[in-house]
Amino acid sequence: MSTNTLTVVDREGQQHAVAWEPEQSLMEALRDNDLPVLASCGGTASCATCHVFLDGDIVTSLGERSEDEAELLVDAEGFSEDCSRLSCQVTFEDRLNGMTVTLAPEE
Amino acid sequence: MTEQSTDPIVIVGSGHAGVAVAAGLRTGGWDGRIVLIDSQHGMPYERPPLSKELLTPGAGEKTALLRKEDYYQARGIERITGHPVESIDPETREVVLADGSRLPYHRLVLATGSRARELPVPGADLDGVLALRTYQDGLAIQRALVPGAKVVVIGAGFIGMEVAAAAVKNGCSVTVLEFQDRVMKRVTSAPVSAFFEGLHRARGVHLEFGAAVTELQGDGRVERVLTSDGRHFEADVVVAGIGVLPNQELAEAAGVACQDGVLVDEFCRTNVPGIYAAGDVTRFTSPFSGASQRLESIQNANAQAEALVSDILGSQPRTPEVPWFWTVQHGVRLQTAGVMHPDDEVIVRGEPATGKFSVVYLREGRLASVDTVGGLTDFRPAKKLIPAGLLLDPSLVEDPAVKLEDAVTGEDPRSAILETAAALV
Ligand SMILES: Cc1cc2nc3c(=O)[nH]c(=O)nc-3n(C[C@H](O)[C@H](O)[C@H](O)COP(=O)(O)OP(=O)(O)OC[C@H]3O[C@@H](n4cnc5c(N)ncnc54)[C@H](O)[C@@H]3O)c2cc1C
Ligand code: FES
Numbered sequence: 001m002s003t004n005t006l007t008v009v010d011r012e013g014q015q016h017a018v019a020w021e022p023e024q025s026l027m028e029a030l031r032d033n034d035l036p037v038l039a040s041c042g043g044t045a046s047c048a049t050c051h052v053f054l055d056g057d058i059v060t061s062l063g064e065r066s067e068d069e070a071e072l073l074v075d076a077e078g079f080s081e082d083c084s085r086l087s088c089q090v091t092f093e094d095r096l097n098g099m100t101v102t103l104a105p106e107e
Numbered sequence: 108m109t110e111q112s113t114d115p116i117v118i119v120g121s122g123h124a125g126v127a128v129a130a131g132l133r134t135g136g137w138d139g140r141i142v143l144i145d146s147q148h149g150m151p152y153e154r155p156p157l158s159k160e161l162l163t164p165g166a167g168e169k170t171a172l173l174r175k176e177d178y179y180q181a182r183g184i185e186r187i188t189g190h191p192v193e194s195i196d197p198e199t200r201e202v203v204l205a206d207g208s209r210l211p212y213h214r215l216v217l218a219t220g221s222r223a224r225e226l227p228v229p230g231a232d233l234d235g236v237l238a239l240r241t242y243q244d245g246l247a248i249q250r251a252l253v254p255g256a257k258v259v260v261i262g263a264g265f266i267g268m269e270v271a272a273a274a275v276k277n278g279c280s281v282t283v284l285e286f287q288d289r290v291m292k293r294v295t296s297a298p299v300s301a302f303f304e305g306l307h308r309a310r311g312v313h314l315e316f317g318a319a320v321t322e323l324q325g326d327g328r329v330e331r332v333l334t335s336d337g338r339h340f341e342a343d344v345v346v347a348g349i350g351v352l353p354n355q356e357l358a359e360a361a362g363v364a365c366q367d368g369v370l371v372d373e374f375c376r377t378n379v380p381g382i383y384a385a386g387d388v389t390r391f392t393s394p395f396s397g398a399s400q401r402l403e404s405i406q407n408a409n410a411q412a413e414a415l416v417s418d419i420l421g422s423q424p425r426t427p428e429v430p431w432f433w434t435v436q437h438g439v440r441l442q443t444a445g446v447m448h449p450d451d452e453v454i455v456r457g458e459p460a461t462g463k464f465s466v467v468y469l470r471e472g473r474l475a476s477v478d479t480v481g482g483l484t485d486f487r488p489a490k491k492l493i494p495a496g497l498l499l500d501p502s503l504v505e506d507p508a509v510k511l512e513d514a515v516t517g518e519d520p521r522s523a524i525l526e527t528a529a530a531l532v
Contacts, residue, residue, distance in 0.1 A: 032175045071483040
């Protein structure tokens with residue numbers, strides 16, 4: 001497996017090319033590349049500070065959110081049923097290479 | 108940027124707080140030197156998985172890193188590992204390492220965390236008596252949790268109960284000895300304790316309350332645990348989870364004011380100019396309740412790191428986040444926002460028997476804290492309602508069909524007074 005490249009849109013609308021390594025969750029790739037995701041629970045679906053928007057088709061293909069993730073996201077700022085995910089719950093897949101990730105507003 | 112210096116910002120301790128400070132300084136624009144020192148070898152890692160993922164059957168030896176391996180070098184964060192800082196010289200602004208070498212600092216950050224309190228009884232040094240604080244401790248416990256092993260856990264706090272849950276999952280026979288009359292008494296109310304006690308018992312954990320341990324016995328290796336009521340419990344392994352002590356000795360010796368924790372203000376400044384402290388090692392006044400507290404949590408380590416970085420960089424500090432904490436036992440999550448007090452009014456929302464409910468703590472009618480069990484619906488509204496100091500209607504709170512935010516009856520009169528005062532200025 002090789003590294004993926006992501007396009008990340010930050011909260012100011014700025015685009016960044018970010019490397020996503022196979023062992024990392026999407027949250028870890030964002031955090032370890034200095035994007036402002038607080039990720040205060042370390043990736044355990046407890047805090048929602050790693051909330052991102054993905055393409056609707058990708059969200060569908062990722063399958064159901066866990067109950068914890070769903071409950072955390074519902075009240076999150078800017079929540080979108082179609083596009084919202086906790087990035088710590090998205091695992092690396094080759095087929096996600098090149099996808100665009102938009103950081104959700106900070107609470 | 109306020110100022111730069113050729114001397115580095117030196118951070119003692121590479122746990123959650125220390126790493127968050129280093130990362131925060133760099134992303135915040137500090138381009139001077141940063142030196143991150145740790146007494147442990149290896150890469151800085153997350154602690155919560157040590158009592159959770161690392162102890163699940165078949166887990167392997169991997170645990171989560173705080174940042175990927177090449178992160179530090181890529182950002183010019185210098186790391187010194189396997190060397191404790193032995194002393195601080197606030198006069199010359201230097202730290203002294205174990206090998207005698209001295210390192211000058213521009214600013215010093217103490218993020219030395221806490222250590223497991225040792226059992227104050229005879230036999231505590233026998234083989235097979237373990238505590239859980241470091242990755243090495245986690246591995247030692249993982250190896251000890253073999254099927255059929257008789258495991259005695261001393262202390263029914265978070266760590267003890269997480270270890271007990273993992274131990275039964277590994278096929279061990281598990282007894283928890285607790286001096287108090289219920290589990291997690293220090294941090295939660297009776298209904299939450301009762302729920303988790305039921306859960307642990309249903310999974311085969313034996314719980315013994317009012318059991319004060321007086322001695323551990325064995326021939327070189329632990330064999331039994333004695334309690335003050337004359338009972339004894341057979342043990343192949345003993346895990347003690349009886350709380351932590353702040354690693355404040357280094358600070359104390361340098362003249363930094365300590366009182367069961369290094370005393371810090373809201374920017375994590377100590378009483379000694381140029382020296383900050385963050386994380387488990389600190390004691391501070393809660394901006395929400397006014398209480399003096401030590402908080403042993405990831406949220407606190409991160410929040411304090413941020414406050415301190417904003418002070419060093421002269422940037423805008425974030426509004427304080429309410430403290431929060433989580434634990435997972437037998438796959439069930441308990442997540443808490445705010446800090447409860449034993450005198451708070453306790454209201455149960457929902458039916459514990461369903462495995463999904465919340466407990467709301469009101470102080471003078473205001474939302475002080477919430478425990479959510481098996482679900483997170485009330486967690487995020489609570490995180491907003493607590494700092495707002497809002498009054499809640501207890502009869503509405505009791506009804507889980509009413510959203511927590513809809514149980515608000517009015518504003519805190521204090522905030523109305525403050526607003527009026529602000530308008531007059
Ligand atoms: C098993 C376990 C499970 C936990 N689970 C949770 C949880 O689910 N949720 C939660 O919120 N919190 C949890 N916690 C608590 C949380 O891990 C701590 O609150 C957090 O680690 C505090 O961060 P810190 O940086 O202050 O200290 P630490 O992370 O402990 O780091 C301190 C570091 O300083 C080093 N050090 C000490 N003295 C010196 C010295 N003189 N020189 C150099 N280095 C030194 C230590 O070796 C250590 O690496 C858990 C803790 C443990 C042990
Ligand atoms: S990092 Fe906390 S929910 Fe993802």
